[in-house]
C-alpha cells in the first residue's frame with residue numbers, strides 16, 4: 001500500500017461532474033473568471049475534489065488577477081506533486097494531488113511574498129470546506 005487512491009476512469013466519471021472530470025483526470029483548464037473560487041473569500045480549507053486531501057488554506061490565497069484561484073503555498077507539501085509539463089509548446093510545472101493524481105493547475109514563480117510562488121489552480125479541482133468557528 002502506498003496510500004494512493006486508484007480508481008478506474010469510469011469510476012471517476014461516475015463520481016465527478018463532466019467539468020471536474022475533464023479538469024482533474026484529463027488535465028483540462030477551466031476558462032478564466034468562470035470557476036466558483038477565483039473571487040471567493042471564505043475562511044477554511046480547499047480540498048481535492050476527487051479525494052478530499054487538504055490542498056490549500058484560505059490564508060494563503062491571494063488576488064492574482066488571473067481569473068483562477070491562486071495560492072502562494074500548499075497546505076501540505078505531502079499532498080502536492082509537481083511535474084514538468086511541456087504541452088502546448090510551453091515549459092510549465094504541473095501541480096497534482098499526490099494522493100489521487102488529480103490535475104490541479106500550474107505553478108509559476110511570480111507570486112507574492114513570502115514564497116514568490118503562484119499556485120494557479122482550477123476551481124473545478126477544489127472543494128472548499130469552511131473552518132468551523134470554535135465556541
Ligand code: FE
Nearest residue numbers: 048051097100
Ligand atoms: Fe486528490
